[in-house]
Amino acid sequence: MSTASKRILGHDIAPGPCAWPLFDVAHTRALEAAHPASSGSTPLMQRAGLAVARLALALAPHARVIWLACGPGNNGGDGLLAAAHLQRWGKQVVASLVHDPLQRFAEAGAAWQQAQTAGVRFSTQAPAHFDLCIDALFGIGALRALQAPYAEWVQTMNQSAAPTLAVDLPSGLDADTGAAAALHVRARHTLCLLTLKPGLFTGLGRDACGDIWFDDLDVTPTDAPQAWLMGSPPARARPHASHKGSFGDVAVVGGASGMAGAALLAARSALHGGAGRVYVCPLDPSAMPLDSAQPELMFRPLAALDWQTETLVVGCGGGQAMADVLPEILLHAKRLVLDADALNAIAQNRLLQNLLAQRAAGSTVITPHPLEAARLLGSSAAQVQAQRLAAAHTLAARFSALVVLKGSGTVLAQTGEPTRINPSGNARLATAGTGDVLAGLIAAYWAAGQSAWEAASAAVFQHGMAADQHPGTVLTASRLCQWT
Numbered sequence: 001m002s003t004a005s006k007r008i009l010g011h012d013i014a015p016g017p018c019a020w021p022l023f024d025v026a027h028t029r030a031l032e033a034a035h036p037a038s039s040g041s042t043p044l045m046q047r048a049g050l051a052v053a054r055l056a057l058a059l060a061p062h063a064r065v066i067w068l069a070c071g072p073g074n075n076g077g078d079g080l081l082a083a084a085h086l087q088r089w090g091k092q093v094v095a096s097l098v099h100d101p102l103q104r105f106a107e108a109g110a111a112w113q114q115a116q117t118a119g120v121r122f123s124t125q126a127p128a129h130f131d132l133c134i135d136a137l138f139g140i141g142a143l144r145a146l147q148a149p150y151a152e153w154v155q156t157m158n159q160s161a162a163p164t165l166a167v168d169l170p171s172g173l174d175a176d177t178g179a180a181a182a183l184h185v186r187a188r189h190t191l192c193l194l195t196l197k198p199g200l201f202t203g204l205g206r207d208a209c210g211d212i213w214f215d216d217l218d219v220t221p222t223d224a225p226q227a228w229l230m231g232s233p234p235a236r237a238r239p240h241a242s243h244k245g246s247f248g249d250v251a252v253v254g255g256a257s258g259m260a261g262a263a264l265l266a267a268r269s270a271l272h273g274g275a276g277r278v279y280v281c282p283l284d285p286s287a288m289p290l291d292s293a294q295p296e297l298m299f300r301p302l303a304a305l306d307w308q309t310e311t312l313v314v315g316c317g318g319g320q321a322m323a324d325v326l327p328e329i330l331l332h333a334k335r336l337v338l339d340a341d342a343l344n345a346i347a348q349n350r351l352l353q354n355l356l357a358q359r360a361a362g363s364t365v366i367t368p369h370p371l372e373a374a375r376l377l378g379s380s381a382a383q384v385q386a387q388r389l390a391a392a393h394t395l396a397a398r399f400s401a402l403v404v405l406k407g408s409g410t411v412l413a414q415t416g417e418p419t420r421i422n423p424s425g426n427a428r429l430a431t432a433g434t435g436d437v438l439a440g441l442i443a444a445y446w447a448a449g450q451s452a453w454e455a456a457s458a459a460v461f462q463h464g465m466a467a468d469q470h471p472g473t474v475l476t477a478s479r480l481c482q483w484t
Helices: 025-033 044-059 074-088 106-118 150-159 205-209 260-272 319-332 340-347 350-357 370-377 381-386 388-399 434-447 452-469 477-483
Strands: 006-009 020-022 065-070 092-096 132-136 164-167 189-193 211-215 227-229 249-254 277-282 310-314 335-338 364-366 402-405 411-413 419-421
Touching (some): 044 074, 044 106, 044 132, 044 189, 044 211, 065 074, 065 150, 074 092, 074 164, 132 150, 249 319, 249 340, 249 434, 260 310, 310 319, 310 434, 319 340, 340 350, 340 370, 340 434, 364 452, 370 381, 381 388, 388 419, 402 452, 411 452, 434 452, 434 477
Parallel strands (some): 065 092, 065 132, 132 164, 189 211, 227 419, 249 277, 249 310, 310 335
Antiparallel strands (some): 020 227, 411 419
């Protein structure tokens, strides 16, 4: 049996090089069914209860009173077994449940009897004081509006200064999507059991879960995962015998009147990301042909670009002028990163949509935030956020593009590739211009010789890591260019 849970993500640790497989609820339930209690080995619920108790003791070794809120299913059974262990280890344990465990299923009844034998106190209300709470209400149970008394218990957890440890995932969070009920548990720690689930790492998952731990309960899935939590990309050495032509050329098309900054941010990012040469093609005819803060950038008219050798970033600060230049770009650019106003123009124009969909596979990266994705899909940002992985896959299929759906837990989707979710990044990226920086960084990595898939993955991860490693509370896009 495993002796310790593994910490996957936390507020004070950076994502490492290891990629983690993510399994949806259907595959997790199938894995549970393949290891029944009658199999002769230690039942999964027994392993889970012990794992929860061990982690609770490690996280709060000096806690005296521990409150467990237990639901009617397997999650509640895990909690009752954890309660029995903690009571035997000298803690004062109070367990709240309102169902009759003997009327549910055999394992839950056995867990309740073990908790009773150990001396756990049962109450339908939270104790007046507790040092640690364990949320063992619903786990991967269906997303639902919580009813009394569960709603009151969740409110008590969220309002308490004592930390909450969620079992498998916080109650009210959707394990597959990262969407959450209006009232859901906001945990300090989450111990994910058996499999890691996508919803912990995207949408509202990170805010709901806190620090994320994992125990596979000594079970190895045999099915292919539904997604992967990205690890840090391998370091790419720049050979000593290199020159500026070794790392490709990037051209940024954007910067309409009053919005030159967006194009310059993307261009500066490409330059700091390692592109050999970076050109700026401003859509404002009166734009000054010099970036005094970054004189390495070269300004060119659109007609001077080489469609076959340069990697284009199109849309940053493009405004209404984008629609006029996009047809030629979509028809001829060999490598194309579409962002911001390019996506908005495409969303409003069926001809541009068709041109995008007809481009060769692997030749286009689109980088929408949720509202831009919603415009392309004809839906709403709320609908995109409720189904982030599905939205990214729909966009990838509809437009034959690699999709970088930005947000907490950025989703990367491309037809024929396993979905990736990015673990790096934080709220420091919630400032104007950081998306332009990402678009430029993707282009720089792509121009230097990586495939579009690997370039986008590496850029998204590094973009987030720059925010994770930044020492201040505010990170401007200009500063971010120099940290990526």
